Amino acid sequence: MSVERQDPEWAEHQGAPPLLEVNDLNVTYRGRGFRGRSFHALKDVSIQVRRGETIGLVGESGSGKTTLGRAVLGLVPVTSGSVVFEGEEISHVGGRRRRQLSRDIQVVFQDPYSSLNPAMTIESILAEPLTVRGYSGTDARARVAELLDHVHLPADAAQRYPREFSGGQRQRVAIARALALAPKLIVCDEPVSALDLSTQARILDLFIDIQEQTGVAYLFISHDLSVVRYIAHRVAVMLSGEIIETGDGDVVTTNPTEPYTQRLLLASPVPDPVGQAKRRDLYMSLGQPQK
Template sequence: MNAARPLLSVRDLRVHFPAHGSDKGVVKAVDGISFEVPVGRTVALVGESGCGKSTTAYGIIGLESVTSGSIIFDGREISRLDHQARRALATEMQIVFQDPSAALNPKMTIGESIAEPLIVQGWRKADWRKRVAELLDRVGLPTAYAERTPNALSGGQRQRVVIARALALSPKLLVLDEPVSALDVSIRSQILNLLMVLQKELGLAYLFISHDLSVVRHVADEVIVMYLGTVAERGETGVLFDHPRHPYTQALISAIPLPDPRAQRARERIILKGDLPSPFNPPAGCPFVSRCPIRIEPCDAIRPTLQPVETGTEAACLVRAPAAGPASLPAAPAKVLSA
């Protein structure tokens, strides 16, 4: 959807795990998703807990093994790199985790934590000390903080340190896994604004993982809505939020709190009914079929693919995009099933 050159291209990615306590079967945590992250842009993966968004990110960054599919980063296939090649890739791709307290070693000084990737890459002490001072300044912290330990900093300051460490090797892509969800509400906007400034100044691409759609609307250029390891809908942020077409996307957006109490009370909240399927035994047809309020008979047997809809997004829904759906789908379904 974006004309910019893709820095990251994911094609039919699958990450499956052996089912716990079973001799056969797999948990399909990510089950065939495709997307691109253009240079200098932010693409967000959103959805409920357990939808596969973090597993997708970990597969890309190399923290989870990829079952199948292709991951092309800056023109190179990286889905099955060995340890040495993956280590070299760390200079171009880094991750920022959700909890900055857990991401920092409490026994190391801030300067040592930021310098850790530089030391691993063989930097001399004089060089990495200078780089640490530059990075602290860039993320808005005094250089004197290099001598402090994490417990002497606030949550927001610790997250700035984690961001500084991720920037140490001048990467092209940052994977941001819920980067503000562990912070106080008053601090979140400061960190988000910092990330946006850094992106503009350094030309960074972001893969932004979040369940908070109000945050995503503020920072993302494109949104990918995931459900049960698949993509339900994707599109440019403004279009997707203003004109969602997949019933799951509509339900997620209806849950975003409104600042006006009157508008909040007057709005129609979409409450999903039905059971959330297990990724060990997903539905044969549409992954959303058990909770969908507009499902039709073919939804039980036909798995929809992403197709353009009239609002400008792409939705994996037989009802919303019937003209481009499978040939076996009836043009005018005779029966709509109740949720």
């Protein structure tokens, strides 16, 4: 998968102040027990997301990318630095303000199987954030029907349960739930990694279509450089809690300058045995053992 994202909605806001601005962010997890060592998960991380833009955050497991997403969502304590959303510093806001921010900042998690309550119908799942915000039953049902149409699910899906859907369909429900309150930013934490390749492509296309229609911005977290290449306008590469390379999505994912990013690129499989063999040889030449 390869495409260069140049959406008019994103380009229109390039000169505007960033929607999200992370400045010199540090997150340290305290060790367990008396002798437990602390773990410095994020080290002076800075990143910006503009309105209508997709920032791809890529790195291997343990690189800190999910911790950064959780810090933006207020799910981990920030040691130092700041998270600024629409000009407001939000890294230390209280629970009430954080709940208010959920209208504008939403999340799509990795696993569509565990992120939906199996005891609730799809209508109940999608209506829950709406009723909390004061929607009447009639207005909530109308919005649920609109959301299902938005993610290309049939209207009768509202009365069914999550177990009745495939993985890709469940992830569509999760996306619909994130869209319910018309957010300005969605943190996408490995949202397609649990899906097969053909379903991945359809979900990525759905994310792109939704962005073009609504202008929502994405902080898109993935370990897969090919996925990030497909969806991101700009890319930031993380290693050991630091951002080591940033730039235009097409440039970073096709001609990276950092050896680590080059290894990520070469590790991605290609649908050609001869090409894959050449890529494996080059991968080995960079000093990274091939699994």
